[in-house]
Amino acid sequence: MSAEKPLSRADVASLCGCKVQDIPNNPLFSLTHYEPAGPVCAAYIRSCGPIDAITGPSGSGKTVGTVFKLIRFCVAYMPATKPSEKHPFGLVKVRVTVLRDNYRALYRTTLRSWFQWFPPDYQGSAFFGGQDRPARHELRLSTVREVDGVRREVPVDITVDFFAVGDVAIEELLKGYETSCGWCNEGDLLAPRVITFLYDRTGRFPSRQELPEGVKLPRMVAVDFNPPPPKHPLWKACTRGSFQEEEADDPLEAALQATAKKIEGQKKTLNFFHQPSGLSPNAENRRGKSFDDYQRAAAVMTEDDKRRFVDGLPGYARDGKPVYAREFNRSKHIAGGPLAILPGVPLDIGFDQGLSPAAIFSQTSSLGQVRVLRELWLGHGIGYQRFLEALIPLLTGPFRGLPPGNFTADPAGFYGADKVVGELAWAEAISAGLGHPIYPAPTNEPSARWEAVRLRLRIDIDVTTPGLIIDPCCEMLIEGFEAEYKFPKFKEGAPKAYGDQVVDNDHHNVHDALQYDILGRFGRAGVINEAAKAGRPGSVIPFRTNREGHKPGDFNVWNT
Numbered sequence: 001m002s003a004e005k006p007l008s009r010a011d012v013a014s015l016c017g018c019k020v021q022d023i024p025n026n027p028l029f030s031l032t033h034y035e036p037a038g039p040v041c042a043a044y045i046r047s048c049g050p051i052d053a054i055t056g057p058s059g060s061g062k063t064v065g066t067v068f069k070l071i072r073f074c075v076a077y078m079p080a081t082k083p084s085e086k087h088p089f090g091l092v093k094v095r096v097t098v099l100r101d102n103y104r105a106l107y108r109t110t111l112r113s114w115f116q117w118f119p120p121d122y123q124g125s126a127f128f129g130g131q132d133r134p135a136r137h138e139l140r141l142s143t144v145r146e147v148d149g150v151r152r153e154v155p156v157d158i159t160v161d162f163f164a165v166g167d168v169a170i171e172e173l174l175k176g177y178e179t180s181c182g183w184c185n186e187g188d189l190l191a192p193r194v195i196t197f198l199y200d201r202t203g204r205f206p207s208r209q210e211l212p213e214g215v216k217l218p219r220m221v222a223v224d225f226n227p228p229p230p231k232h233p234l235w236k237a238c239t240r241g242s243f244q245e246e247e248a249d250d251p252l253e254a255a256l257q258a259t260a261k262k263i264e265g266q267k268k269t270l271n272f273f274h275q276p277s278g279l280s281p282n283a284e285n286r287r288g289k290s291f292d293d294y295q296r297a298a299a300v301m302t303e304d305d306k307r308r309f310v311d312g313l314p315g316y317a318r319d320g321k322p323v324y325a326r327e328f329n330r331s332k333h334i335a336g337g338p339l340a341i342l343p344g345v346p347l348d349i350g351f352d353q354g355l356s357p358a359a360i361f362s363q364t365s366s367l368g369q370v371r372v373l374r375e376l377w378l379g380h381g382i383g384y385q386r387f388l389e390a391l392i393p394l395l396t397g398p399f400r401g402l403p404p405g406n407f408t409a410d411p412a413g414f415y416g417a418d419k420v421v422g423e424l425a426w427a428e429a430i431s432a433g434l435g436h437p438i439y440p441a442p443t444n445e446p447s448a449r450w451e452a453v454r455l456r457l458r459i460d461i462d463v464t465t466p467g468l469i470i471d472p473c474c475e476m477l478i479e480g481f482e483a484e485y486k487f488p489k490f491k492e493g494a495p496k497a498y499g500d501q502v503v504d505n506d507h508h509n510v511h512d513a514l515q516y517d518i519l520g521r522f523g524r525a526g527v528i529n530e531a532a533k534a535g536r537p538g539s540v541i542p543f544r545t546n547r548e549g550h551k552p553g554d555f556n557v558w559n560t
Helices: 009-016 039-045 062-076 103-117 172-173 194-200 233-240 250-264 291-300 304-311 384-396 427-433 448-460 474-484 506-535
Strands: 052-056 092-100 127-130 134-147 150-165 179-184 220-225 270-276 320-322 349-350 358-363 372-378 404-409 460-462 468-470 486-488
Touching: 009 103, 009 127, 009 220, 009 270, 039 052, 039 062, 052 062, 052 194, 052 233, 062 103, 062 134, 062 150, 062 220, 092 103, 092 270, 103 134, 103 150, 103 172, 103 291, 172 194, 179 194, 179 270, 194 233, 233 270, 250 427, 304 372, 320 474, 349 372, 349 506, 358 506, 372 384, 372 474, 384 427, 404 506, 427 460, 448 468, 448 486, 468 474, 474 506
Parallel strands: 052 220, 052 270, 092 150, 092 179, 179 220, 349 404, 372 468
Antiparallel strands: 127 134, 134 150, 320 486, 349 358, 358 372
């Protein structure tokens, strides 16, 4: 143990801004009888990195689950040192590093949560710290390991270092620092580079000389956070499965590399665990926060805060309102993993034309579910020849052998060419390059296109099968649904809060392509028919339909 004098409970309470009685005398959670908040939290606890991140509504058990995850990593995965006279079966030595954005939050929130598991004087442990400086908790636990075929009790020495990044550069804070594993508490308040730099310092404690020959050290960083805005780097990294972004000078080359990685299945280095809404039947940590608690919170929150802290969804973009804000649900409409390509089922493609062209590839299952498999968007200034260079490898690669279905494009893509001199319009040129006809969508009227997608989002085939499901590789499409395909926000005091036309940004092309895809599949009449049914199955008779044996006037509401 350190020669520095440990803090008393009164000193710890003063640092944490609370009363002495607010610091638990005994742990509120048991290391041997802890039950995870739910299946998502349990999967997060079992995961072994490299980087594991969890988000969800407030009060969903993220922080408590992370503390247990760290201790489980220490006692279950960290190897024991070489046997010694004092420790004949070895000693498990671990250093855990906890990062927070500032010391005030570290002492008043992170450490208060930590003390629910390990009070300052837990089983003779020692806690050290001070105002606006790092804290340290030295713990002595034990675990059971098999030694020469016999299960033996092995001591576990854990040193937990608590730091605040604040205005200090992460290199300055952790340069030369060695640790076993890390925890970024409220990771959305930290720069993403803090998380990856912390991971680089893990797997370095204890020293290799202390370990038996050939034993490797595991390493892991855990991140818990509340859902940030959709364009937040941490959120984008979580949905992508990696902090790495595509880097290429040529936008076409970058897009082709990204598409190839999606097709081949890029190895994830960031495992993302997203807990359900607090208002969902599958909500986690019901013992800690009830349905009624979430309902009362939602009643007084702004719509943006409700999305983040009750529904556990990323907040709205600050400069507009998503077109499908009420219909799109990430947990419902995004597949948990790559969608399988259905053999023998026709491939439908929706196209949006222009110098920022896009394509959406989809299939319709036997149940009637629209399955969006891929998106293709290469950036700005892309002519039809370069677009075909990226399009054809998809059709001859992952989609090879599928019968062609409906190929539908923006009606504007069939105009603008000089037919007298033999020029082809954009859609005609793409059709010629593919060797398959592309047909104009029934309309390019925005309201009709938006309603076509809204209906697919609202429809459920059954309780577990949504009418529209999206492969998680369709990042531009998903970002558009969550925030970027939006109506612009007007200045304060304007007659209307939002505009009537979507913002012309990078995301509108893939969304237009999806709209044309759905219109080409169902037709305008089909969309109108679905709207008339209001999403009811075909076997349900509308209220105003005259059934056999009933004529207008047969039912007198006054004489029942």
